[in-house]
Amino acid sequence: LLATNVREASASVKPFEEYQKIYNDIAEKLREEDDRDDGSYGPVLVRLAWHCSGTYDQNDSSQNKGGSYAGTMRFQKEQDDPENAGLKVAQDFLEPFKTKYSSLSYGDLWTLGGVCAIQELNGPKIKWRPGRKDLGLDAVPPYHRLPDASQETGEYVRSVFNSRLGFTDQEMVCLIGVGHALGRCHVDASGYDGPWTFSPTMVTNDFFKLLLDEDWKIRDWDGKRQYTDSSTKSLMMLPTDMVLKKDSKFRKYVELYAKDEEKCMADFADVFSRLLERGIKFPDSTKPMVFKTLEEQGL
Ligand code: ZEM
The missing domain is CATH 1.10.420.10 (Peroxidase, domain 2)
Structure with missing residues (x-):
């Protein structure tokens, strides 16, 4: 029996090569568009991946348990969480890939965006699995789960x-x-x-x-x-x-x-990968994927 504080990922996912293509598309856009801050949208993509995952509450068995599964930051209600201020930039950056790969869920897209950004910014390889599904407005998690930076204890x-x-x-x-x-x-x-x-x-x-x-x-x-x-x-x-x-x-x-x-x-690669999967049970048939960087592919 599946515990009620987790959601089950879809077993019908595409082969590895298809996700490597999406990774490459995101990585190429990262390389081409340098009109942000210090020259990269990578950091804000990492923050989006963290904020869509970091709402998870393991003690919550309701439909509002949070985590990256449901892609609910596409709703204004979740974007309006004060902690999410500034993340629309990252969502907009990734939106063309949702149009191009329409069967990809937002949860998969936003977590893959974070994985791609870390690897392309010289970080370690992050294992990633697909199968998250978009859920409705009633799955938006409550505010104040993401950390408040002013707290000092x-x-x-x-x-x-x-x-x-x-x-x-x-x-x-x-x-x-x-x-x-x-x-x-x-x-x-x-x-x-x-x-x-x-x-x-x-x-x-x-x-x-x-x-x-x-x-x-x-x-x-x-x-x-x-x-x-x-x-x-x-x-x-x-x-x-x-x-x-x-x-x-x-x-x-x-x-x-x-x-x-x-x-x-090494520790970061492991823990970031698990952060992106909080609250999700993946079927045994979905093996963790490790993407090649553009550089490794000679692209
Ligand atoms: Zn952050 N983070 N974060 N964070 N974060 C900001 C920016 C970025 C906290 C926090 O309040 C803030 C983690 C943990 C915590 C990134 C990644 C990760 C900003 C600035 C704040 C205020 C936002 C702005 O003004 O644009 C707090 C309180 C945290 C825990 C206690 C974890 C975990 C992260 C990933 C593993 C990143 C990459 C940024 C930079 C975003 C950018 O736009 O440059």
Whole structure:
């Protein structure tokens, strides 16, 4: 019997080669369109994949349990969750592939977009499985499940990543720190401002090194409470990011990942893949797929 806090993925999926084609289409568009921020839509695609997955609550057996399965961020109601501000850009970037590959669900498209972005931005290979199905408006998850960056306690971060999503301390540190190696905050989206690292279009363990090595001070500005590095004043940390340094149980993993990039990337690949599959049961016949990058294909 299937537990009621998970949904069953469709077993009728296309062969691997078909998904590699979609991956290549997304990757080519990423390469061609560089008119965003630091020159890549990759970071915002990663954020979309995370936000469509991160609404999952393992304690919720209702139709509003969240997670990437149902593709409900296509509804205005979910786009209006304040935590989703700024993600329409990513949805619009991927929309042409929904038109071109009409049998692909939004959940599959948005998670594949995140996988593609990570790999094309020099990140590790992320195993991915298809079979999510679009569900209706009544499957939109409640607001306030995605984390609120202004909270500065370990208890709060764990309430999201452990109690609802079922990740360990080590896994949450890995997810947040590698995720925030990428991209930046936008005043017109979240109200926060700036990038976390000097290479926001590359998947690295730099977040961990910077968090430990820099002297982080509250930024002096009219905006939201955020931290800035004392040496260049060009980088940022959110209050929730600072918790990873202040909480000793989190900090030991920050130290581990700052020292060991290889382990950091291997752990991230595993945990990000599982994040995208929260709340979904895949049939045994659907084997995890690992896509080649454009570079590996000589494209
Ligand atoms: Zn983020 N994130 N995130 N994150 N995130 C932002 C941007 C990005 C939190 C958060 O409030 C914010 C994870 C975890 C958490 C990315 C990936 C991942 C922004 C800025 C905020 C405020 C949005 C804006 O203004 O455009 C909080 C509180 C988190 C946990 C405690 C995890 C996990 C991620 C992936 C693994 C990425 C890539 C961005 C950059 C987006 C962009 O547009 O550049």
